[in-house]
Amino acid sequence: MELEGITKRFPGVVANKDIGFKVRSGTVHALVGENGAGKSTLMKILYGVQRPDEGSIRVDGREVHLHSPSDAIAAGIGMVFQHFQLADNFTVLENVVLGAEKLHGIGESARARIREISDAYGLDIDPDALVADLGVGARQRIEILKVLYRNARVIILDEPTAVLVPQEVEELFDNLRGLKAEGLTVLFISHKLDEVLSVADSITVIRRGTTIDTVDPKSVNARQLAELMVGSELPTPQTEESTVTDRVVLRTEDLVLSGGSDSRNILDGISLTIHAGEVLGIAGVEGNGQAELVEVIMGMREPTSGLVFLGDTDISDWHVREIREAGVAYIPEDRHRHALLLEAPLWENRILGHQTEEPNAKGALINAAGAKADTERIIKEYDVRTPSIHVKAASLSGGNQQKLIIGREMSHEPKVLVAAHPTRGVDVGAQAGIWDIMRQARRDGLAVLLISADLEELIGLSDSIHVILRGRLTGTFDPDTVSAEDLGAAMTGAASASETATHPAPDAPQIGDATPSPRSPDATDGTDDAPSKDSEEGR
Template sequence: MSSPPVTAGGATEHPAVVLTGITKRFPGVVANSDIALTVRRGEVHALCGENGAGKSTLMKILYGMQQPDEGTIEVDGEQVRFKSPAEAIKAGIGMVHQHFMLADNLTVLENVVLGAESLHGIGRRARARVAELAGRTGLRVDPDVLIEQLGVADRQRVEILKVLYRGAKIIILDEPTAVLVPQEVDELFDTLRGMREQGFTFLFISHKLDEVRAIADSVTVIRRGTTVGTADPKSVTSRQLAEMMVGSELPSPETRDSTVTDRAVLTVAGLRLSAEDGSGRPVLDEIDLAVHAGEVVGIAGVEGNGQTELVEAIMGMRHADSGKVLLVDRDGKINDLTGQGTLKRREAGIGYVPEDRHRHGLLLTQSLWFNRILGFQTRKPTSTGRWLDVEGARADTRRIVERFDVRTPGIEVPAAALSGGNQQKLIVGRELSGEPVLLIASHPTRGVDVGAQALIWEQIKQARAEGLAVLLVSADLDELIGLSDTIKVMLRGRLVADADPATVTPEDLGSAMTGAGVAGGESE
């Protein structure tokens, strides 16, 4: 190992983190193999790689959530071995997870202090410390406001605030821009740059290579569990990074040829839904929407503006106060689904890729073939009508695994054993296998790598060309613009504008999503 650099004063300055020879094995798979990683103090160091490449396992090892089978960890020149996250936190390492760990019914202050009451109490000292740290993160909200009243960007700042409060100087950010619009990404990057100047060190996990090149000081690429190399983001292109990650060029969601027909498959008319808090406030306000065969209709909106409620009302997971949901099947028959439950809607021909695959898409403790049955328990090939067809489910799961490149030791393993990208490919494969007339795809590539992205995009494009109607909700504006034939902007429970994917920019769309302007189309 090379000697640490010598500072101007003659003292040595060790790297913030040095991982050497890290190896971690699970039954049937080597997640990390002889990984080397050096992170300098006061830098933003990006970690890139496919889903299943071993990034998350490596970060869990650094954060004390898992123990390495081989290898060493050094933090500020001292060799350490963390047995728990609590030990990592004591050493100054914090982690902001992709899925926020906040209690909606508690205030900002309560969320930050929760579990760390021994540091500054719960009164005046704690409040003063939170206020001081809030200035560093750019969080300009009342500490007594409830988390449920905050937007996504401010929630993320609260997560960063939590790890700072616990003394973190080295911060792991897992897919931090996944749910942010471009303006919010710019604000986050301004925050990171300001904190970097104050001596904080960041490990930045992301699949968005353009963003990695914009914020990172250096990039380490992991492929199939081992280190491929470290690159200077100022001198490497996104295409070159993608080739390092997956051995192929960066995929594009762009769709050139229109396949839109004049046959409306989904018609939503006058859909209205009130908030569940009893206030009577509409979370969906007179929604009118049509999706035609061969068309992808994209819904753009900052999270919390009704997209989730719209999807769940169409799926029958929430019961609308008023309005109609009509679906035309392959034979041209109009099905009024307004009063039907979710299973009936699925049987009528709706495929569903949920925004949270763990809550609504999979049973994580069950096998892959068992998960193939979900939503299809009354239909072939997983059912004979009265009885489940286990062999049919197994055979079709093998087909999905092969066609959708689901990387797995076998179909008997639990869904939890797969990486996030492979879980997503399994869900997309299952939902397209039922020959749906409508696919509702909610953030279909969130948190997946460029390889899985390309496959999912290609499958959606192919199904669209064969006449599938697609309702696409996505926070990835490049994906939304690239895949959609029409984009509708959702704000405070209403569809407020149309945008033309051929002319709109992500910045225009982001502006319309925040209510600042109309995105390349006519206001409704």
Template structure:
């Protein structure tokens, strides 16, 4: 439980961290950090991946304990031994990757683990309805979460922590998977809740959004606080300079490198839904040429994930063909598709891109175990561990993966450094096609700029790229052509030289598209 200790009362602050230091073997994650969050404000926390934000928030949420320093809640110094202590003190956390059971209803997800608070009957239903109105959730409590869009799933996550009594809510990258209209809706909800006295710690890499919603911004760099700023008087460039020491990067690429040589052709690709109903993919046609970035825009849940996984062979198409470099790979297994020259940056690196408990050199092998320098003689050849270590060291140097060494487990790296390792691996064996799904999701502006540079250089060398991203500025900046996906179909094209994020967002929601019968 939370243990109260003597400390200076200061009721103006919802939470206050003083002198927080946290050490891990070989690294100081937080060094003497102080953070004061006033009641009823949105306080943004910015910094590079690996800067120490996550560690600081895990300490505030009771997932880790500081080596030095104190936490105060409402002016009273407390010690959290677990998240349960933080929850009892009125602090909740909404994680970037939603923690919902898709096969449970909204109400079941909210009640799970909190049955004792309001029981399971009318009182619980009344409280859920009251909080649903607060967060703007209109979905009925008996609907399955799997039927909700990403914005409503996020509302359920917020509702979960409010149901448990949270008055201070930590939001970890809350806009990472939202389209612009959904971001506006979220911000409207936060403003309403702020007026009702709720407090938010808002972690984000999107500096324009930080300036739009935050009352105060605190920047952390390399484990230390480098200062706070008023978002009304600071620019995104100035915040970026505080974070990484350089100006805000831009994904914009306007010089064309598109050739006539087809690398990927997908024809009438269909994927039936499990249990019947509307096809998940419905007659998808697309072509990607050497030196071209073809961007796929769409609200999550409209078939982008299934398109990528079907092209990669992780799902078996119900119909249609997939041709890579002139070779029909429609029925080929995933390793054969990789050997045909496909590189793959998955949308969830922790599930499909990395083995967290294994060292970096072992992660370098994943999906590339049949090719040199890793293999000594084809699919049945022996692995050359020395070559794997040496090539991993090259990736670490070339892609600026910040790590003490290649023996470190992948889970020990920050998200941005994990992503740079994955991108480096997938660009290392001269692929002809790169499928990049959300390649900069959840990474800081420094890592983001590095990944953009690598994609631009690979495109200039003739690589064909199929890019799926929820970051519309990234999609517009990097793509040569954009196609919009809605309900499993490609329904519209957009010219990245002229389209705006707002126009693209409208097309993604189907507001300007008449669905074919």
């Protein structure tokens, strides 16, 4: 594949400007860059969702004109999105053939083709398995199988490791090596630079909508790659002293939440204690109860039994508004569903969840002037990149949406911050800024409950880490001694919690060797943002 002079403009924004690079056949080619760098727009162009204003795309030396995803598929280009496009109540076969029934029908011929692809590329997929019964790693392999079934020769993977544990990441990379060996080409977008360096044959860096360089991964380390992305030298990491106090701020006592599909409790006896100045991390494969735990704490679900205390006050039956007004800040896992009104301007989004508090309210009325002025402050203080407080939230990239949410939540002097995947899909600068905010808040005595799929983030920021598996807490780990591999084993049940927790890992990752650790005040790591699907670029 060869791109030359790709340019795409939106009102007031040049998303891509004269982008050009070549992707060699049978290689893994990585694409990295900051929030708003233009990666998302470029991927949409390659998959036919957007049309470039200028430039050309050639596949196998032949220029192609991609007006729709159907055109991209016909040209041999397939895309695996970060958020899987699968129907849980369908089998693998039904998901794979959906929309491609003309290729091999919907019966034995399709089943045989799925098995053939699965065996050829080591995907280990049963065509008759129900998707609802499969784990995250298997679902991702189904998505790859879907594009291979449609005869793709170039596969675009958008943040493919975002929800995988280390063992699943290695399985994915083995699959990618198998694809390469068969002559297929992979375009790999990721915010985890160590993984990019591990799997890529070439890396293209995009900054502010244009191509900066294409480098050999053998010639750079993660820190140098991050500096290429941001265009400046990164600060040197420093060590951080513990700030944990004896004062209990948030406590859950034997929380139970029934209603699991297999008659198993969604939450089963969850007891946690978070002190002032402490970051308590929760590690788990998605779907093991961590989302429901957050919803119970925030008053969005009522527990079947058990208690939640804020200080010495039982808040188990409080409404969301009461919990928020009592000083619990919330960064939701799904910012579009629970944190933003995408079609509303930024200043109105600043009010959400705090509509009864200053400066958003004056008596019983909304104080629009106060909210607007404070939105200007948040934009400046938290480096939210936007032309105006009056633009719609949908026009911001995902990372800038996240910074707006965090600025809003930290503006009311909270006692507790419940942070679910706070840096998912954000770039190197935004991630470093969020880590700095959390570290400063901890120093100021904030209690933080951190749920994250990024194990190095958990290890880097947490004072202690609990693993949740099938709704139960199965082990507590010291972030100074545990490795990501140990956590991954405990998360999947591959190792008993007691075995992992009582044997410190001698080779715990030293992130600072390549990029600064999030445990360091000036730390940063290379990330790659996937801008909002509802962003100005996406429209």
